[in-house]
Structures are given as C-alpha cells and as structure tokens.
Amino acid sequence: MPTTPAVPRHQTVFGFPVQRLEDEPLLRGTARFIADLEPPGTCHVAFVRSQVAHGRIVSVDTDAALSQPGVVGVYTAGDLDLPGLGEVPPLPTGPRPVLARPCLAGDRVRFVGEAIAAVVAESYAAAVDAAEHVIVDVADEPAVVDPLSALEPEAPLLFPDHGTNIVREETISTAEDALAGADVVVSARFVNQRVAAVPMEPNGTLAAPRDGGGLLCYASTQSPFQVRAGICRALGREPDEVQVVVPAVGGGFGAKGGVYPEQIVVAALADRLQRPVRHVETRSENLVAMSQGRGQVQDVEIGAKRDGTLVGLRVCTVTDFGAYAWRGGISFHTSTLMATGPYRVPQLELSAYGVVTNTSPTGPYRGAGRPEATAMLERAMDLLATELGIDPVELRRRNLIGTGELPLTTATGASYDSGDYAGALEHLVERAGYAALRADQEARRSAGDRVQLGIGVSVFVEVSGSGSEYGSVRIAPDGHAICTTGSSPHGQGHETTFAQIAADVLQMDIHDIEVVHSDTAVVPRGTGTFGSRSGQLGGGAVVTAGEIVVDRARRLAAELLEAAETDIVLADGRIGVSGVPTRSFSWAELAAHAATPVGVEVLGEDGLFAEDDFEQSRGTYPFGAHLAVVELDTETGKVTLRRLVAVDDCGNMVNPMVVAGQVQGGLLQGVAQALFEEMSVDELGNPQGTTLAEYGIPSAAEVPSFEVGHTVTPSPRNPLGMKGIGESGTVGATPAVQNAVLDALAPYGIAHLDMPLTSLKIWEALASSAGR
Amino acid sequence: MVLVSVEVNGSSYQHEVEPRTLLVQYLRETLGLTGTNIGCDTSSCGACTVLLDGESVKSCTLLAVQADGAAIVTIEGLSGPDGALHPVQQAFHEHHALQCGYCTPGMVMAAVSLLAEEGQLDERGVREGLEGNLCRCTGYHNIVRAVLACAGDRAPAGAVDAVGAVGAAGGAVGAVGAAGGTGAVAS
Ligand code: FES
Ligand code: FES
Numbered sequence: 001m002p003t004t005p006a007v008p009r010h011q012t013v014f015g016f017p018v019q020r021l022e023d024e025p026l027l028r029g030t031a032r033f034i035a036d037l038e039p040p041g042t043c044h045v046a047f048v049r050s051q052v053a054h055g056r057i058v059s060v061d062t063d064a065a066l067s068q069p070g071v072v073g074v075y076t077a078g079d080l081d082l083p084g085l086g087e088v089p090p091l092p093t094g095p096r097p098v099l100a101r102p103c104l105a106g107d108r109v110r111f112v113g114e115a116i117a118a119v120v121a122e123s124y125a126a127a128v129d130a131a132e133h134v135i136v137d138v139a140d141e142p143a144v145v146d147p148l149s150a151l152e153p154e155a156p157l158l159f160p161d162h163g164t165n166i167v168r169e170e171t172i173s174t175a176e177d178a179l180a181g182a183d184v185v186v187s188a189r190f191v192n193q194r195v196a197a198v199p200m201e202p203n204g205t206l207a208a209p210r211d212g213g214g215l216l217c218y219a220s221t222q223s224p225f226q227v228r229a230g231i232c233r234a235l236g237r238e239p240d241e242v243q244v245v246v247p248a249v250g251g252g253f254g255a256k257g258g259v260y261p262e263q264i265v266v267a268a269l270a271d272r273l274q275r276p277v278r279h280v281e282t283r284s285e286n287l288v289a290m291s292q293g294r295g296q297v298q299d300v301e302i303g304a305k306r307d308g309t310l311v312g313l314r315v316c317t318v319t320d321f322g323a324y325a326w327r328g329g330i331s332f333h334t335s336t337l338m339a340t341g342p343y344r345v346p347q348l349e350l351s352a353y354g355v356v357t358n359t360s361p362t363g364p365y366r367g368a369g370r371p372e373a374t375a376m377l378e379r380a381m382d383l384l385a386t387e388l389g390i391d392p393v394e395l396r397r398r399n400l401i402g403t404g405e406l407p408l409t410t411a412t413g414a415s416y417d418s419g420d421y422a423g424a425l426e427h428l429v430e431r432a433g434y435a436a437l438r439a440d441q442e443a444r445r446s447a448g449d450r451v452q453l454g455i456g457v458s459v460f461v462e463v464s465g466s467g468s469e470y471g472s473v474r475i476a477p478d479g480h481a482i483c484t485t486g487s488s489p490h491g492q493g494h495e496t497t498f499a500q501i502a503a504d505v506l507q508m509d510i511h512d513i514e515v516v517h518s519d520t521a522v523v524p525r526g527t528g529t530f531g532s533r534s535g536q537l538g539g540g541a542v543v544t545a546g547e548i549v550v551d552r553a554r555r556l557a558a559e560l561l562e563a564a565e566t567d568i569v570l571a572d573g574r575i576g577v578s579g580v581p582t583r584s585f586s587w588a589e590l591a592a593h594a595a596t597p598v599g600v601e602v603l604g605e606d607g608l609f610a611e612d613d614f615e616q617s618r619g620t621y622p623f624g625a626h627l628a629v630v631e632l633d634t635e636t637g638k639v640t641l642r643r644l645v646a647v648d649d650c651g652n653m654v655n656p657m658v659v660a661g662q663v664q665g666g667l668l669q670g671v672a673q674a675l676f677e678e679m680s681v682d683e684l685g686n687p688q689g690t691t692l693a694e695y696g697i698p699s700a701a702e703v704p705s706f707e708v709g710h711t712v713t714p715s716p717r718n719p720l721g722m723k724g725i726g727e728s729g730t731v732g733a734t735p736a737v738q739n740a741v742l743d744a745l746a747p748y749g750i751a752h753l754d755m756p757l758t759s760l761k762i763w764e765a766l767a768s769s770a771g772r
Numbered sequence: 773m774v775l776v777s778v779e780v781n782g783s784s785y786q787h788e789v790e791p792r793t794l795l796v797q798y799l800r801e802t803l804g805l806t807g808t809n810i811g812c813d814t815s816s817c818g819a820c821t822v823l824l825d826g827e828s829v830k831s832c833t834l835l836a837v838q839a840d841g842a843a844i845v846t847i848e849g850l851s852g853p854d855g856a857l858h859p860v861q862q863a864f865h866e867h868h869a870l871q872c873g874y875c876t877p878g879m880v881m882a883a884v885s886l887l888a889e890e891g892q893l894d895e896r897g898v899r900e901g902l903e904g905n906l907c908r909c910t911g912y913h914n915i916v917r918a919v920l921a922c923a924g925d926r927a928p929a930g931a932v933d934a935v936g937a938v939g940a941a942g943g944a945v946g947a948v949g950a951a952g953g954t955g956a957v958a959s
Contacts, residue, residue: 019865026873027861029807029847033874036806200811200819200874200908250809250874251908283812491872491909657868661910665871668911692816692906700899700912729911 014504014720017657021510022495031248034204034220035280042206043072045266045279046127048117048134049288050109053145053358053685054156055138057107060117065133070126072273074134075118077106080268082234087167087325088258089333098161101324101361103234103261103268109138110158110323111360112686113288118265120277143358143685147297147320150355158323158356167325168354170336174411175347178312182303186383191754192372194295194320194679195672196689197365198697199490201250202281203290205263207270214241217267221259222252223528224488228520230259231267239520242267246518249490253669254364255290256490257530258327262289287690291327292679293365295320296335296372302380308390308398312347315339315376319354320362327363328354334369334463337414341377342421342461342623343399348411358685364530366669367730370462375755378458378735382742383751392739393429396459397422407716414463415618417715417723421625424647424711425459428625431709432645437629445747454630454639454744458735459623464532464724466619470525471541472611473502473549477595479588480512483546484611486526487538488518492726493658494534500654501539501720505546507570508587524611532622532724535654540614540718548610552603553590559602560585560593620715622723624648626667626732632744637763639741641671644733645707650725651714659725663708666729672698673730674737678756774837780805781849789836795829796820798836799846807847807877811906818905821878821885822846828885830878830904847877850884860884860922867918871909879905883919893923 025031062074084100121127150165224244321328470486499513558565576584594607629643689695714721773788811819823845886901
C-alpha cells in the first residue's frame with residue numbers, strides 16, 4: 001500500500017509538508033530510467049570520441065569496425081549529415097552558423113571527448129568492442145586550454161573563420177571611473193573554477209520508430225520540448241512526428257537542459273535503421289560529454305568610503321565556454337545580470353568576455369551564473385572588510401538595498417521585485433549565534449590553538465523563473481482533476497507540489513488530482529524544469545487554469561440550480577448554493593452535466609477545462625544569507641565544515657519539506673565547489689577527472705547536517721507569491737564556505753585562495769606564509 | 773560461457789553467462805531486476821549496492837561468477853511478503869530522503885546492511901557507514917535522518933533529535949519545523 005499523508009480531505013494543503021506522492025516506485029526499484037528501457041530489437045550505440053583536444057580530422061576508417069561481430073553500422077558526420085546546434089540564448093543579431101556545434105565532428109575536433117562516429121551494434125558490448133576498431137587520423141593542432149590564454153593575440157583559434165576566440169561580450173558602464181571618490185580600493189583576481197554537474201544518472205536516449213510513423217524518443221532531460229525541437233530541426237520533421245517522453249530522470253542540475261548532439265544522433269539512427277536505438281553514457285563519457293559548469297576568471301576592484309559605504313565596482317570577467325558557444329551564454333549573461341548583488345553600488349564598470357577553449361563545453365550548472373557573481377562580490381566584500389577593519393556582517397549591513405528601495409532595476413538590468421535582505425542577514429546572525437562564534441574564534445586565536453575557527457558569511461540575491469510555462473486543468477468524468485504541466489521534473493517533486501496547488505484552487509483532495517507531465521504527445525507545449533522556475537511558472541499556470549475551471553463550474557451550477565452565480569460556492573468538494581447542501585453537485589455530477597446539451601450550451605465544447613501559459617518576463621528574485629563555520633587544522637591544512645546555516649527567502653512555499661530538500665542539496669553542491677571539486681585539464685587539454693575515483697564528489701562523511709531556515713517575502717509577480725528555490729543553496733553556500741576558510745587563515749597573512757580549498761592548497765599556503 | 777547458480781530475492785536461478793559479466797549486469801540484464809542502478813565505472817558511487825549473503829556489496833565490483841552459490845537481495849526483494857515497504861524504505865519516504873531516486877536503491881540497501889551490522893549508530897556512524905554511497909540531490913541531510921530514525925532506540929539518546937534539532941537550532945524557522953503541523957501531517 002502506498003503510504004498516504006494524513007492530509008485532511010477537502011482542506012487546503014498549500015504550505016504543508018505533504019510527503020511525496022512520487023516516492024514509491026523509486027523506493028521499490030520499479031521506476032524506469034532510460035537504462036531500464038530496452039524494447040525488443042534495441043540496438044546500442046557506442047560513440048568514438050576524440051582523444052586529442054584540437055586537430056583536423058584527416059580520415060575516419062570504419063571498415064574494420066564494420067566487420068566486427070554484431071555490428072549494425074558505423075556512422076560518421078558525413079554519413080548522417082546533421083545540421084549543427086546553435087547558441088543558447090541566441091544573439092539578438094541572429095544565428096552564427098560558423099560557430100555551430102556539430103552533432104558529430106566532421107573536419108575538426110575541438111575537445112577531448114567530442115563524438116566523431118557512432119557505432120551501432122546488437123549489444124552494447126559489441127558496440128564498445130567494435131568502436132575500438134574505428135581508426136581516426138587526426139592532425140594535431142595546438143590547443144588553447146584556459147580562458148585567459150584564449151584571449152592572447154597569438155592564441156590558436158578554434159574557429160578561424162570567426163577570427164577570434166571571443167564569442168560573447170557585454171559591457172555596462174554607469175560612470176567614467178567607477179572608483180572615483182573612493183577612500184579605499186581593494187582589487188583581486190578570483191578564479192571560479194570549472195566543475196562537473198555529476199547527476200547520479202548520466203545522460204541517455206532511446207529512440208524508436210513509432211507505430212504509424214514518426215519517432216518515439218525517451219530522453220533523460222529537463223526539457224522534452226527542447227529535445228523535440230532539436231530533433232525535428234535536425235531531421236526535418238514536424239513536431240507531431242516526434243514524440244519525446246521523459247521517464248524517471250536521475251538528476252540534472254542544469255546539465256540536462258537543452259538538446260545534446262548525442263540525442264540527435266540517436267534519433268537520426270533510429271530513423272535511418274527503423275529500429276530502437278539506445279545510448280546511455282558511462283560515467284567516464286559523462287565526465288567529458290556532459291556540459292560542465294562555472295569556469296570564470298574575475299578581476300575585481302571595489303571602492304568604498306572609510307565608513308564602508310560602497311562607491312563603486314569595476315569588474316572584468318572571462319568566462320570559459322569550452323569548445324563551443326552552444327550553452328555557455330546562459331551562465332555568462334546571468335553572471336553579469338547579478339554582478340551587483342543585494343548591495344547599493346552607485347558606480348559600475350563591467351566588461352565580460354565569453355571565450356572558447358579546447359575543453360568540454362560549459363553550460364548551466366545549479367545556479368548558472370549566480371554562484372559566480374555572488375562568489376565574486378562576497379569575496380570582494382570580505383577583502384574590503386579586512387582592509388577597512390570593519391566586521392564583515394557590519395560592512396554588508398551598511399550597504400544592503402533596503403526594503404523601501406524595492407522594486408528597483410539595477411544598472412545591469414535586473415528587475416528586483418521584493419525583498420528584505422537585511423532581514424535575512426539579521427535572522428542569520430541571530431540563528432547562528434554570530435557573536436558567540438566570534439568569541440570562540442577569538443579565544444582560540446589568543447590561545448594559539450592548533451585547530452582554528454573560521455566564520456564566513458554571504459548575502460545574496462538571485463534570479464529565478466523567467467519566461468513562460470504551460471498548464472491546464474480538466475475535470476474528468478469521474479470527478480478527479482487532470483492537471484497538465486509543461487514543466488518536467490527530475491527529483492523536484494512536481495507530482496506532489498502541483499497536486500497541492502491544484503487541490504488548493506479546486507478545493508479537492510490531493511489524491512483526486514492527477515499530475516501529467518513529460519510527454520510531448522500528451523502535453524501540448526512546455527518549457528521545462530530549470531532556472532528555479534517550475535513552481536512559480538508551472539504553478540502559476542495551474543492556478544490560472546484552475547481558477548477558470550472553478551468559474552466555469554460555478555456558471556454551470558448556477559444555470560442548473562437557477563441560482564445567481566454569486567451564490568454558488570465551492571465547499572467540501574461540492575459546488576452549489578451556499579449553505580444548502582441539497583442544492584449542490586459533486587465534481588463528477590457537474591462533469592456529467594457539462595457533457596449534456598445544456599452544459600455545452602453554457603460552457604461550450606471545452607466544458608470543465610482550461611489552460612494557460614503563465615508568463616513572467618522579468619523573473620523573480622529570491623534572496624538569503626548563509627553562514628559557514630569551519631575548523632582548520634593549522635598543521636595539516638585540513639578543513640572540516642562544522643556548521644552551515646542558511647536563511648533563504650523564496651516567498652510563499654507550497655511544500656516546506658520539498659523546499660528544505662532543495663536547499664540542502666544545493667548547499668552540498670556549494671560546499672563541494674568551495675572545498676572539493678575542480679575539473680581541470682593538463683596543458684594538452686586532457687581532462688584530469690574522467691572517473692568518479694578522480695573527480696570526487698562529497699559523500700555523507702564530509703559534511704555535517706545543515707541548518708535551514710527561512711524568511712518569507714512573497715513576490716508580487718505571480719499568483720502564489722512564489723520565488724524559485726532550486727539553486728539558492730549553491731549561490732549562498734559557495735562563498736560562505738570559502739569566506740569561512742579564508743577567515744580562519746586571516747591571522748596567517750593569507751588574504752585569498754581560489755577554490756577548491758583543498759588541504760594541500762591550504763597547507764602549502766600556510767607553509768609559505770610561515771617561511772616568509 | 774560459465775554456469776552461475778544464485779538465489780535472488782528468494783528464488784533460485786541458473787544461467788550460462790559470459791565470464792566477463794558483472795553481477796550488476798547479470799541482475800539487470802539477465803534477470804531484469806533494473807531497480808539496481810549503475811552510476812559509475814570505478815566502484816565509487818554505490819548506486820549498484822545489493823546484499824550478498826546479508827552484507828552490502830557494490831554489485832559492479834563483482835563478476836557474476838563470483839556470486840555463484842550466494843543469496844542475493846536487491847531493492848525489489850526488500851519489501852515484506854505483504855508488499856509493505858521495508859522500514860528503511862518507509863523511513864526514506866517519511867523523511868524525504870530521496871529526490872531523483874537514482875541513488876536510492878543502493879542507498880537503502882547500504883543502510884539496511886549498516887543497521888544490521890552496527891550495534892549503536894549516531895550521526896557520525898551513519899555518515900561514515902554510508903561513505904561509499906553517493907547522492908547528488910539531497911545533501912545527505914534527510915538520508916542521515918531517515919537512517920537514524922531506523923536506528924531507533926539503538927541510537928544513543930538524542931541522536932535523532934540532535935540532527936532534527938539542527939533544523940530548529942536557535943528557535944528559528946526550520947523549514948520543516950516551520951509548518952507547525954508537520955508532526956501531525958507527516959503521518
Ligand atoms: S555503479 Fe557500482 S559503485 Fe558505481
Ligand atoms: S536522490 Fe538523486 S542522487 Fe540521491
């Protein structure tokens with residue numbers, strides 16, 4: 001029996017920590033992920049991938065592979081002739097074909113791991129064995145493997161026809177000299193290192209010819225409609241000829257957004273072979289083929305008056321897009337949008353460059369630009385605090401944008417909605433016991449303890465939920481509600497939270513709501529799950545559609561009961577005249593009436609159905625304040641995270657349990673970037689972390705439990721007053737932890753170290769500072 | 773081909789397998805027990821954890837032939853004869869210890885084994901005991917709570933509360949605590 005939360009029938013469930021309705025198949029092992037789907041006759045793909053970072057493809061010899069047992073075919077770029085993938089977001093000036101990302105590399109390889117050929121065989125083992133026999137002759141070219149070198153005048157060019165490695169540029173200037181009038185200026189260079197997303201389930205696609213023509217594609221994705229659009233464009237198909245279904249998805253974190261070359265290749269092969277074709281990445285493939293996150297070098301100058309009042313900020317960033325423009329532009333733009341954070345910054349000079357390098361392409365990863373911007377600002381604020389001799393919390397207090405100043409549009413174009421940034425900070429300070437922590441730190445410092453304490457704070461505002469999302473509500477003949485959303489979950493709990501939202505609007509029991517998603521043949525359109533958008537946009541559409549259905553129900557009931565519409569109410573799952581239970585209908589009765597000639601006359605053919613595309617062009621701006629406490633063993637350099645306290649504000653919460661889960665997961669990924677993870681390459685562009693043995697993501701043993709709290713400041717921009725919460729954990733925790741470690745190191749004359757703050761890096765810094 | 777005889781979830785099986793077949797492949801592909809997931813190729817993630825003669829093993833580290841003669845329990849075999857969730861599965865549900873659910877079968881099997889092996893478990897013990905199982909979604913917070921809840925009275929006094937209390941420390945609004953009615957609502 002599925003366990004059911006004891007939610008009172010016909011009572012609002014909005015705001016309650018209802019246990020998840022989607023858990024059971026996942027707990028029993030009966031949920032189906034891509035790798036669990038294998039229709040009869042499925043053949044399997046192994047990709048032949050580049051082993052060099054940059055070179056011209058001289059030849060691809062597939063003869064030997066073709067004669068291996070079980071091989072169905074071997075396909076190169078020339079065989080499939082697929083169009084390349086464009087840039088996301090596109091430039092206002094239109095697509096740039098010269099920068100397109102090929103689905104299979106044709107004349108040139110640009111990163112280690114780039115797919116060159118697809119080997120299709122009757123079993124995966126046969127495909128892998130045969131792939132060993134594909135002989136690729138590549139004439140090596142010099143590789144450019146870090147973003148700053150890509151800017152050098154003599155740098156090898158990835159796209160000679162483009163003439164430069166710079167693929168994006170933004171400049172914003174509100175002053176001739178952003179630092180004019182400052183008493184104190186602090187400058188620094190920060191490297192926000194590249195990391196891998198590592199969803200526990202790698203990417204995977206299964207495509208099969210569909211009965212009656214067209215293709216049925218299963219994809220492990222965050223955005224089925226984008227996958228469909230990509231496949232249709234590549235294969236010259238109409239949207240109704242390609243159905244994309246998303247089965248259970250083992251995490252995405254931004255990296256399963258958009259459409260991947262491998263997905264298009266698998267669809268093209270199924271189309272050509274008229275057989276089911278499947279590709280599931282190995283982890284080693286995943287760590288080179290899946291888009292990676294962050295990767296930004298930041299030169300910052302921050303100026304202030306003696307009393308700590310900010311005067312201005314001068315910033316130059318270089319963002320590493322990896323080998324293709326593709327999806328790097330998303331984080332790139334967001335990082336400039338959020339460059340001034342929650343502070344009053346009277347003067348700003350910002351220049352941002354996005355460059356291509358011979359490394360795995362980058363794209364959104366949990367936070368996508370906000371963690372980069374926040375880490376930059378929050379490190380700069382701490383350096384400034386040290387320089388001025390002002391407590392870091394106090395310095396922030398003096399510069400936070402006040403509630404009375406909101407809403408406002410920043411110099412970068414961000415349209416902050418509502419917020420109480422100082423409120424979140426004060427809540428944090430109290431909750432964490434900031435004064436007591438500082439006292440403990442002082443005691444350890446004066447005692448010369450081997451284990452020192454570090455305390456790090458960050459305050460942030462981020463952006464969520466831009467664009468639109470589809471939702472509909474239909475009352476089925478048996479009276480239950482079918483709630484359809486264009487959003488597509490991979491762990492966020494949509495089936496529970498969307499049911500809560502619909503239950504609230506329709507005054508129905510949560511178990512009478514069926515949430516339908518993730519199938520382009522059933523959902524007419526949609527955007528997807530990313531950018532912390534689903535609750536507010538998808539939820540907003542469900543609210544709007546649900547309210548229309550309620551209106552229609554009342555209109556029909558009024559007609560049938562010969563009552564005034566204003567006298568018709570929804571109560572206890574019945575629709576009827578207020579206070580007269582005998583003159584009312586159940587949802588099922590009303591649905592039956594809606595199908596009669598009278599019903600059709602009153603409501604039209606739509607009956608008890610409504611849909612909406614909820615739009616929120618400016619997004620919403622969640623915010624919060626995080627505090628980390630670390631212990632630093634000054635002899636070994638080992639850092640132990642002792643506490644991580646998070647105060648987040650995402651407006652109203654549909655399900656606080658799900659919200660807390662989102663925060664906790666994000667916090668760990670923030671800690672992971674601050675302390676543990678880095679995706680690096682050697683000077684030739686060979687990735688150094690192509691297995692989970694080399695690229696270690698943290699286990700339970702590396703972290704404590706987290707302390708999660710909230711303030712609630714509703715957004716005025718959507719009917720539920722919500723803001724996103726999927727990503728704030730990485731936004732706030734990353735700099736809080738980094739600041740905490742550097743706070744512990746302050747007495748040793750170490751002003752800044754870049755992430756990840758490994759024991760070795762810290763030990764070396766301590767050793768060299770002692771030797772000075 | 774090599775003959776393998778195993779008992780899986782209480783049923784006996786005999787199959788001719790290629791010698792290179794990993795146990796996880798045998799379970800997933802030959803027996804169709806796809807609840808056991810694969811998350812890596814270096815025995816790092818624990819997504820493939822099953823019980824082999826009562827002890828948790830990563831089924832990608834073993835060849836199927838090495839399991840010859842063994843009794844194996846996978847996630848599909850964990851629920852009771854009446855189909856009820858195992859207490860660890862139930863605790864994962866109640867404590868929201870899964871999000872995408874990909875790590876969950878392995879994590880649950882590892883937790884079952886840990887609970888069986890350890891006389892006493894506190895938070896540190898749970899964290900270290902589950903070190904071989906990676907989760908990218910939950911931050912482990914609720915997984916630890918779920919396992920400690922199962923440890924029940926074997927946990928040193930206060931161990932469960934200690935974790936729960938973190939969320940409520942300082943009297944501020946722990947997200948779950950904030951809902952006031954949590955205890956009543958969450959069964
Ligand atoms: S799949 Fe076995 S440990 Fe990762
Ligand atoms: S719940 Fe997604 S990996 Fe653990």
